[in-house]
Amino acid sequence: MALIKDRELSEDSWVHIEDGVPVPSDGGAIVSLERWQAERDALSGRNAPIGIRLDSDTPAENLVADIDRLDLIAVPFSQFKDGRGYSTARLLRERYGFTGELRAVGNILRDQLAFLERCGFDSFEYAGGTDATEALRAFDEIEVVYQTATDRRQSAAATRNHPSRAFSNGTSG
Amino acid sequence: MYIYDEIDQTMVDQRVNQFRDQVRRRIAGELSEDEFKPLRLMNGVYLQLHAYMLRVAIPYGTLSAEQLRKLAWIARKYDRGYGHFTTRQNLQYNWPKLEELPDLLAELASVQMHALQTSGNCIRNVTADQFAGVAADEVIDPRIHAEIIRQWSTLHPEFTFLPRKFKIAVTGAETDRAAVKVHDIGLIAKRDVAGELGFEVIVGGGLGRTPMVGPTIRDFLPERHLLSYLEAVLRVYNQLGRRDNMYKARVKILVHETGAEKFTEMVEREWEQIRDTAVDLPAGERERIAAFFNPPLYDKAEDAAETLTRQVAGDADFAHWVETNVAPHKADGYAIANISLKPIGGVPGDASAEQMDAVAALAERFSFSEIRVTHEQNLVLPHVRQDELYAVWQTLKSYDLHTPNLGLVSDMIACPGMDYCALANARSIPLAQEISERFADLDRQYDIGELKLKISGCINACGHHHVGHIGILGVDRKGEEYYQITLGGSGAEDASLGDIVGPAFPYDKVVNAIETLVDAYLGVRADNERFLDTYRRLGADPFKEALYGVN
Ligand code: HEM
Ligand code: SF4
Numbered sequence: 025m026a027l028i029k030d031r032e033l034s035e036d037s038w039v040h041i042e043d044g045v046p047v048p049s050d051g052g053a054i055v056s057l058e059r060w061q062a063e064r065d066a067l068s069g070r071n072a073p074i075g076i077r078l079d080s081d082t083p084a085e086n087l088v089a090d091i092d093r094l095d096l097i098a099v100p101f102s103q104f105k106d107g108r109g110y111s112t113a114r115l116l117r118e119r120y121g122f123t124g125e126l127r128a129v130g131n132i133l134r135d136q137l138a139f140l141e142r143c144g145f146d147s148f149e150y151a152g153g154t155d156a157t158e159a160l161r162a163f164d165e166i167e168v169v170y171q172t173a174t175d176r177r178q179s180a181a182a183t184r185n186h187p188s189r190a191f192s193n194g195t196s197g
Numbered sequence: 198m199y200i201y202d203e204i205d206q207t208m209v210d211q212r213v214n215q216f217r218d219q220v221r222r223r224i225a226g227e228l229s230e231d232e233f234k235p236l237r238l239m240n241g242v243y244l245q246l247h248a249y250m251l252r253v254a255i256p257y258g259t260l261s262a263e264q265l266r267k268l269a270w271i272a273r274k275y276d277r278g279y280g281h282f283t284t285r286q287n288l289q290y291n292w293p294k295l296e297e298l299p300d301l302l303a304e305l306a307s308v309q310m311h312a313l314q315t316s317g318n319c320i321r322n323v324t325a326d327q328f329a330g331v332a333a334d335e336v337i338d339p340r341i342h343a344e345i346i347r348q349w350s351t352l353h354p355e356f357t358f359l360p361r362k363f364k365i366a367v368t369g370a371e372t373d374r375a376a377v378k379v380h381d382i383g384l385i386a387k388r389d390v391a392g393e394l395g396f397e398v399i400v401g402g403g404l405g406r407t408p409m410v411g412p413t414i415r416d417f418l419p420e421r422h423l424l425s426y427l428e429a430v431l432r433v434y435n436q437l438g439r440r441d442n443m444y445k446a447r448v449k450i451l452v453h454e455t456g457a458e459k460f461t462e463m464v465e466r467e468w469e470q471i472r473d474t475a476v477d478l479p480a481g482e483r484e485r486i487a488a489f490f491n492p493p494l495y496d497k498a499e500d501a502a503e504t505l506t507r508q509v510a511g512d513a514d515f516a517h518w519v520e521t522n523v524a525p526h527k528a529d530g531y532a533i534a535n536i537s538l539k540p541i542g543g544v545p546g547d548a549s550a551e552q553m554d555a556v557a558a559l560a561e562r563f564s565f566s567e568i569r570v571t572h573e574q575n576l577v578l579p580h581v582r583q584d585e586l587y588a589v590w591q592t593l594k595s596y597d598l599h600t601p602n603l604g605l606v607s608d609m610i611a612c613p614g615m616d617y618c619a620l621a622n623a624r625s626i627p628l629a630q631e632i633s634e635r636f637a638d639l640d641r642q643y644d645i646g647e648l649k650l651k652i653s654g655c656i657n658a659c660g661h662h663h664v665g666h667i668g669i670l671g672v673d674r675k676g677e678e679y680y681q682i683t684l685g686g687s688g689a690e691d692a693s694l695g696d697i698v699g700p701a702f703p704y705d706k707v708v709n710a711i712e713t714l715v716d717a718y719l720g721v722r723a724d725n726e727r728f729l730d731t732y733r734r735l736g737a738d739p740f741k742e743a744l745y746g747v748n
Contacts (some may be wrong), residue, residue: 083436105235105318107358111435114355118468135219142354165215168208170348172475173355179349179481180204183477184407 028137029125029147031163033156036149038075038096040048053061054098057082060090068093075125080108084115091122099145101130110143117144117174132157138166144174198259198567199310199344199489200728208351209306212313216240217299224296225456239319239357240506241287241312242298245617251290251298252315253305255570257325257367258286262566267308269553275301276509280553282546284661286324286366286570289316291617295509316504318359320350320431324366326374327571330490331579333527336395338490339369342423345478345486349424356431359524360438361446363431364403376572378402378410379664381448382430387417394420400430402692403676404658409449410692412457414464421483422468422642425476433460454565481519493565493580498530504584505532517639518601520591532583534564536576536593536601537608541637542630545611548576551622555596573610575603605642606715608651610661614671615656615678621654623671623678624704628652631708636715645715648728649687650692664688665730667714668695669707680707684714684740685732699745710744717743 027036038052042153047053052073060067060076075096078087087097097116099109109128116122127147128140137148141163150156171179178186201209201661209664223233230244235477237243253268260268269289272280275297276290283289288460295300305311306690323343332339338477346365348355356363366375369386377383383399395417402411418426430448437455438569452460536556539545548556558580559567563585569577581589593599602608609632613619614625629652636642651665655672662668668683680702684694702710715728721739732740 052490066536084453105358107318107356107360108436108440110358111353111432139354139357140351153729165218166208166211166352168204168211169354170208170351171353180208181478183204184202184485185479185481 026150027147028150028156028160029140030162033160034147038073040098040129052096054096057086064090064093075127077129078112078116080094080106084120086111087116087122088104088120091116091120092123094122096125096127097122098127098129101128101132101136104131104136107147110139113140113143113145114174134162137162142169142173142175142177198261199256199486205348206306206309209311209313210310212311213299213306213338214722215304216302220295220299221268226274230594235295235317238317240298240302241315241574242295245291245619248292249295249298250617251293251301251311251312252283252610253288253290253312254315254322254420255286255288255310257323257329257340258349258570258572259329259340260568260570261308261570262481262560264308264310265553265560265568267304267310269557271304272550272553279547279549281544281576281613282548282570282576282649284572284574284659285315285322285653286327286572287322288570289613316362317357318361318363319357320346320353320359320363320365323347323350324364324375324572326368327482327569328374328524328533328579329569330492331526331528331531331533332370332372332374333525334372335527336351336369336388337369339367339375339384339386341483341487341490342384342386342396342420344489345423345483347429349427350494353431356435357433359435360440361443361448363428363434364564368484371690372691373688374571376661376664376688376692378690379404379408379661379688380411382427384423389417396420397422398426398430400464401449402456403447403449404661404663405447406444406656407447407450407453408663408694409453411449412452412673414452414457414461420466421477422472424478425472425474425636426464426468428471428476429464431468433463437463486625487598492528494569495528495580496582498528498584499731501583501585505586508584508587512587514601515587515590517643518599519586521601521605521643521715522584522603526580528580530583532581532586534578534581534586534589535571535603536578536598537602538575538598539608539633540597540600541602541607542634544626545609545629546680547574552596552598555592556598559589559592573608575608601639602642604647604649606636606645606648607642607667609633609650609652610665611652612654613659614652614660618654618659620657621671622656622673623654623680625652625654625660625671628680628704628707632711635708635712645719646725646727648715650698650711651686661688662686663694664692665695666727666732667711671712672701674701680704682707682710682714682744684737685729687729696737699741713743714740 039041054075129149263577281289325339325343326598366380385397398415399411482742522535564578611629652669653660653662664686686695
């Protein structure tokens with residue numbers, strides 16, 4: 025498994041902590057939503073980054089009150105086919121204003137990366153078949169976007185109506 | 198019609214390169230068939246009984262002559278000289294080779310075509326009324342919004358891994374030629390009392406193993422909000438549609454299980470949050486797209502109608518064809534010419550490369566280079582001068598494209614069935630051929646009148662049997678092919694689902710059974726009453742009696 029963060033291979037400074045396992049006192053820790061809800065004060069008093077796992081069947085809405093206290097939200101994809109996490113991500117970013125790290129975990133394949141990024145994910149626990157360096161090319165394969173999404177890339181329609189701008193810069197922003 | 202700009206062209210070109218790389222990785226063994234599957238499905242590539250199959254998108258059924266020639270060229274070079282037009286206004290090639298697919302897609306891209314989203318659990322190729330822009334009863338050309346939806350749905354980042362496939366159809370006319378009520382979303386353009394343009398929105402229709410006529414969830418959606426409203430529907434579906442059971446994953450099940458009212462509330466609530474964001478198009482873009490669908494510059498064609506009358510009087514065969522296959526056009530002196538792809542005994546929807554070239558040439562000469570593909574698996578020349586119909590017909594005749602059977606019993610829809618499809622229980626094509634031959638006598642077909650017969654080889658209902666006036670469904674009975682017959686379905690504005698008439702028939706009894714049903718209808722129909730109307734008036738009894746005897 026490799027970590028892709030902001031389109032680069034990165035060292036992972038976070039650890040996933042299973043329920044029932046003690047949370048280390050330093051370093052980024054990702055816990056389940058239930059644990060966070062049960063131990064909120066202790067966890068945010070740790071003085072180290074804290075993240076949670078938000079399962080796909082839990083509505084993003086449930087996190088509204090906590091969003092400013094979280095440094096990372098991990099959205100699991102148990103199968104790449106299960107696309108609920110794409111909507112979850114957009115809602116977290118666009119509706120609930122989450123600005124921390126949004127991480128896609130689980131069955132993350134090369135050819136899903138560009139879609140995930142457009143929905144607001146900025147980091148990926150990459151498990152795909154091909155090697156991770158090669159997978160970085162996936163972000164740029166198609167530069168044209170036809171819709172406005174979380175990444176705020178300029179859609180084809182917007183470009184056409186602002187002819188002075190270049191039609192695509194291929195980056196997220 | 199819509200012409201790509203540099204942006205659209207860049208997209209399809211880059212898409213071809215992306216797919217080329219995916220195929221390379223598959224052939225090199227970097228991708229397993231399982232990993233490759235979702236990628237090829239995003240490009241219309243299925244693995245079928247004998248080979249890969251490629252489904253090419255013909256967005257809302259509009260083709261240029263140049264595009265049709267390219268499809269013919271591809272059929273010769275990469276297939277066995279023919280293609281199959283489907284009920285979703287696509288074209289299927291049954292015999293392409295995996296390693297040649299990237300080149301094939303590049304050929305398509307060179308004429309502004311693609312195979313994007315013709316399969317997979319995403320928003321599929323958008324369909325529309327084949328008479329768009331020329332129908333006399335039209336509020337607006339539905340292709341404008343179909344194109345808007347095509348662009349919006351293309352590689353939509355949020356809706357590419359939906360619970361199940363998602364099909365959208367648009368019509369701008371009162372007569373529903375696009376089967377909008379049996380789509381995941383059906384849109385009917387209308388004007389409100391103030392004259393403002395908008396859509397009736399129908400969600401959750403569909404066929405397959407749980408057929409449903411979709412409920413209307415909004416009577417009037419102002420046009421400028423179209424995309425935000427669609428996005429709201431799709432988001433609700435993406436989050437809540439069932440993923441535990443693929444047979445219950447379509448949006449129709451969600452709408453049904455939630456209740457249309459509650460579902461509507463959820464959509465409206467979501468829409469309130471996004472209706473004034475950048476999801477909807479800037480006004481200029483709508484105008485830009487609409488301009489592509491301005492009508493062509495029609496001639497005055499002053500004496501055209503008279504010439505046609507004379508030609509009709511002089512040639513009885515031509516007169517039949519005009520009566521059956523030609524429809525009124527909104528411009529004076531013009532007509533819509535339907536080209537039947539259902540010759541007696543032929544394979545419904547198949548067209549040879551020679552036939553495609555011939556139709557392309559006719560379109561260039563007589564129809565402003567435009568062709569339409571219908572969901573009933575036929576072709577259309579949408580703008581023919583009435584005094585040129587005779588010349589068109591004569592050419593069609595030399596390519597066996599002149600069968601005057603539109604809407605008649607031999608103008609059937611049939612799915613590929615056991616001949617190509619890995620899921621089939623039974624054969625569809627040979628049955629369609631036999632029925633067509635049994636009713637070969639055209640005078641008899643005219644006498645029977647409008648009769649929509651639709652055949653599916655299994656419960657997935659690719660042949661739309663549920664909405665056939667007569668529907669035939671292939672079922673498996675201990676390894677033997679049996680056929681269930683339904684009566685009284687319709688896919689038009691009076692949409693309804695057919696009822697099973699009684700026990701199924703083995704293959705060799707089906708043609709007789711159909712003939713028995715037709716004869717029973719002829720015996721009891723009132724004047725000018727269609728088969729469907731007789732059935733609706735009298736119910737199943739006279740038909741049951743004819744088929745199975747009294748009780
Ligand atoms: C030969 C390969 C084919 C396969 C394996 C196939 C498979 C399927 C399956 C599994 C479904 C049901 C999906 C669901 O209910 O969720 C379906 C539906 C459908 N297919 Fe096909 N199909 C094939 C060819 C075709 C062709 C050639 C046509 C057009 C002539 C077609 C038109 C349709 C349509 C219109 C539906 C929609 C039914 C609905 O709305 O639920 N299919 N197909
Ligand atoms: S209806 Fe069944 S047999 Fe016919 S094409 Fe569809 S899946 Fe195949």
